[in-house]
Structure formats: structure tokens, C-alpha cells
Amino acid sequence: MPEMASLYHFTVIFSLCLLFSSLPHPTMATTRKLSALVQQPPLVLKYHNGALLKGNITVNVIWYGKFTPTQRSKIVDFLQSLNTHHAPPPSAASWWLTTANYKGGSSTLFVGNQILDENYSLGKSLTTPQIITLASKANQVLNSISVVLTSADVVVEGFCMSRCGTHGSSKDKKGNKFTYAWVGNSVSQCPGQCAWPFHQPIYGPQTPPLVPPNGDPGVDGIVINLATVLAGTVTNPFDNGYFQGPASAPLEAVTACTGIFGSGAYPGYAGSVLVDKTTGASYNAHGVNGRQYLLPAMWDPQTSTCKTLV
Numbered sequence: 001m002p003e004m005a006s007l008y009h010f011t012v013i014f015s016l017c018l019l020f021s022s023l024p025h026p027t028m029a030t031t032r033k034l035s036a037l038v039q040q041p042p043l044v045l046k047y048h049n050g051a052l053l054k055g056n057i058t059v060n061v062i063w064y065g066k067f068t069p070t071q072r073s074k075i076v077d078f079l080q081s082l083n084t085h086h087a088p089p090p091s092a093a094s095w096w097l098t099t100a101n102y103k104g105g106s107s108t109l110f111v112g113n114q115i116l117d118e119n120y121s122l123g124k125s126l127t128t129p130q131i132i133t134l135a136s137k138a139n140q141v142l143n144s145i146s147v148v149l150t151s152a153d154v155v156v157e158g159f160c161m162s163r164c165g166t167h168g169s170s171k172d173k174k175g176n177k178f179t180y181a182w183v184g185n186s187v188s189q190c191p192g193q194c195a196w197p198f199h200q201p202i203y204g205p206q207t208p209p210l211v212p213p214n215g216d217p218g219v220d221g222i223v224i225n226l227a228t229v230l231a232g233t234v235t236n237p238f239d240n241g242y243f244q245g246p247a248s249a250p251l252e253a254v255t256a257c258t259g260i261f262g263s264g265a266y267p268g269y270a271g272s273v274l275v276d277k278t279t280g281a282s283y284n285a286h287g288v289n290g291r292q293y294l295l296p297a298m299w300d301p302q303t304s305t306c307k308t309l310v
């Protein structure tokens, strides 16, 4: 398969949004029926016998555009939370551990290089090849993922139309394969798609938005989509790991469970999650530095279901 074609394969898609759009006036009864479908999906992600990422994985971060130090620390803390097992349950680290149930790939993520590109070196409208160029600026070592995060004022090919983030693999100048991921801050472009449930959804049943646990729907939306693409990267790094459906539009570890954050979720309702009594924020995972995050359900190969933390 040509390398360029595979760039488009790993998209965070809005399958539930598409589902909603076919339901002009969903009634409660319809919603309940959908609820049953969501809870017991006949869901098996096929393993295509390729390599998964395993062992210690360095996550390099390229901050493209304007991110405040506060925004950066919330996101870096999320990455560090994924390997920090002393946070109270339910922890972000226990969420990540589900990736270890995938055959042949138990991985631990460590934050590596961080590069700031505050002056938009490639402009404010990026194509996928430009995302890969940015990703390749982080000093990739063999076991690493280069993550490009774009600020709210950056337009990216496909962003908001079909995806909130993406991941894939490419080769550096020396011919070494590396994996990359990208997520954009959607807050001013399409929060109803990419920062749901912290914003009104564009389609379907309208439930009130949840209060974001880090007080910033853009950042908390990035966390959801970053969690999504990281789980997709380690379980399907080279287009031949775990996925269901066509390789050009695969359902992966988290995209197979789109829209589910807690038990009892149905389209338009994220499910029952924890609520912080002081801030009113909705979350389902504790992290480092007392932080809280809302993490999406992940398909668990041991049970063939979308697993939620709460």
C-alpha cells in the first residue's frame, strides 16, 4: 500500500454523528433502542497480524501555534498520568492498561522532547504532509511517537470535516520508520464535533454540555482525541494491527467506541461519569498533580466490549 494513502487511514471519525444525522427527530424510544445497541455491540476488532508498539515508548510533542504554559502543562500531565499508577482509582494509568490486553503489545509512554513552534513556521493552514514534516522534527528514536498538537487558530486538512485527529507512520530522511499523531484544538472551529461532550453536539439529541475537568473545553477536547490517537497508534501503528472495517476507514481501539465515556451511554449522552462536587466538572479518571480527565471508552479484547472506567 502506498505510504501516502495510509496517511488518511487513521482518522477519528464521527460515526455517531453520522448516526444522529439520519435521525431527524429521535424520540426517547429510539434513543433507548440505540442505547441497547451501544451497550452490546457485536464488536470484534480484527487483528491483522502486524506489529504493535510495545515496551517503553517516547512521546515527543510538537506544539504548533499558540499554547499557553497552563494548557501545555495540563496536556503533559495527562501524558504522564498514563504511566503513573499512584493516582487514586479510577486512574488514567488503568485506562491505558487496557492497551496491554491487545496481543503482543504492552507499552509504557514517557514524555520525550517538546518543541515549541509558536511562530507558525508552516503557516496557519496545514496539509497532512506538512503535519508529517512537523512530526519528523522531533528527534525520533526507534520506539517513539511524534505528536503534533495544533492551536485553535490553525486549520488542518480534514479537521472538523471528517476528523479531530489522526495517526499514521512515515519514514524519516534516513529511511527509519516512525509513528506520528496529530490532534487539533477544536474550540473555535468545531467544538460540537471535537470537544463534545464539553460543547453542544452539532447533530442529534441535545444534552447540556458537561463542565470540562481542566476548565478549558479546547484542552479537555484535545485530551479525549489525544487519548484516542495514542491508543490507535500503539494498537494499529502500521495499518496492520487491530482494526475493524476497511483499512481506509478503520474502527480502532477507541474510535470503535465513539461517544462513550461512562456506563449507560447512548448517542448524545456520554454516560454516567464522576462529577467533582466543588467544580461541577465531569471526569472519569484521576491523574498526576491532582488532575482529572474525561477519557473515552476503549475496546477491550478480553471482553470484546467498549470498556469504561466508571
Ligand SMILES: *[C@@H]1O[C@H](CO)[C@@H](O)[C@H](O)[C@H]1NC(C)=O
Pocket (backbone or CB within 6 Å): 055, 056
Ligand atoms: C522502561 O523504563 C523503565 C523505567 O525507566 C525501566 O526500569 C525499564 O528497564 C525500561 N524497560 C525497557 C524494556 O527498556
Ligand SMILES: *[C@@H]1O[C@H](CO)[C@@H](O)[C@H](O)[C@H]1NC(C)=O
Pocket (backbone or CB within 6 Å): 118, 119
Ligand atoms: C517569534 O516571533 C516573535 C516576533 O517576531 C519573536 O520575538 C520571537 O523570538 C519568535 N520566536 C521564535 C521561537 O522564533
